[in-house]
Amino acid sequence: MAKKKVFITYKIPEAGINLLRKNGFSVEVYSKENLITRQELIRNVKDADALISLLTDKIDREIIDKMERCRIIANYAVGFNNIDIDYARNKGIIVTNTPDVLTDSTADLTMTLVLACARRLNEGERIMRQKQFKGWRPELLLGYELKDKIFGIIGMGRIGLAVARRAFAFGCRIIYYSNNKNSEAEKLFNAKKVSLKTLMKSSDIISLHIPLNNKTKTLINSDYLNLMKKTAIFINTARGEVIDENHLISLLKKKKIFAAGFDVYKNEPDINPELVKLDNVVLLPHIGSATVEARSAMAKLAAKNVIAVLTGKKPITPVN
Incomplete structure (x- = not known):
């Protein structure tokens, strides 16, 4: 046989x-x-x-x-x-x-992007590689600490919960938008379930953890993106199609938000050439589970x- x-x-x-x-x-x-x-x-x-x-x-x-x-x-x-x-x-x-099996690796990478954006690591590394470092300065590459920042998680499933655990350890305050209440997140991390509008307006850091389907395609549209703080950091390790990528790029160009970290893209593996030109983004080649x-x-x-x-x-x- x-x-x-x-x-x-x-x-x-x-x-x-x-x-x-x-x-x-x-x-x-x-x-x-x-x-x-x-x-x-x-x-x-x-x-x-x-x-x-x-x-x-x-x-x-x-x-x-x-x-x-x-x-x-x-x-x-x-x-x-x-x-x-x-x-x-x-x-x-x-x-x-x-x-399940890639929950921790993706959560780790999410926090890597958060830290890279908050502390402008790509800009600092480029300065060093191009031998442009002229010595310590009081306002050289000023970024943000994570302590006491409002960390907004869109999609409080397995990965969202793992990200909440990490963000809470950094001293962040957790809010989330999800279809269902996550009692574990609320009990362990004092997370608060809010509307998507409230999350986009209130968060210092926004991290996406939702699947791509008919309901979530371009869920984070221009109206929601326009609500973000000027100091906000936006992270996408979910799917490129769940956001209006072009509008997010326009906000980054105009410095309407502080920074963004991408591991996924709308037309993957092709990347919008405008993203490559920006200093206030961190770009990774879809390596969320790459451990x-x-x-x-x-x-x-x-x-x-x-x-x-x-x-x-x-x-x-x-x-x-």
Whole structure:
């Protein structure tokens, strides 16, 4: 009897691949450095029993229709907006993601961006690399301390809660906007649930932690962005499409807010060239989960979902 085939659209950490092979599956990994093309994806999914995909792989109706044997699409990400999950469900294909395991890595990176913006680290590092440092000055690169600042979290889920824990340790006061009340955040960190308008107006630091869907696309529009303080810091480690990126750029250009930190972008991997020109931004290449621990755990979770479904068990983290 032929082994069931698992196709992976890009090389993931060996922990996941080895787990699949130890459980008797035939694993094929797209081996080129570039991201898989649509044509190559179609060719490889035809006889696959399971697909492990990246957030950059668009798994739409056409791709799903080519999956003659596939029973599970295991997305190697927390997000799954790259997959038509409703159509997959109609075709009897389970879709899973990798939540929980990248919570701490993303929360750590969020605070990295907050600190980099607050203390103008990119500007300072550039001065040193370009040998422009002329010695200590009383007002050289003045930034802001975090103590007693109002830290606004949009989306108080797993990652939002982890960010709240870190911000609270820095002495910040936590407010949040979320669909549901988070009793744990309120008990542990004295967090206060507020309206989105209140959060945007009151916060010294604003951090986004919401998924991308029809309800959240451009949720943070120009009207909300215009409410921010001139001293505000805006951080996005969620998805580029949940904000009006062009309007945020215009505010940064006019110094209407202090700074912004980005790990995600509207047209990723393309970046708005206007962002690169700005001194008051910190730009990272979508590395929120880029730790050895998180990426290995993601690989193992994706593999465990595949193993469960292909052996007739329930998936661990289904999204559809």
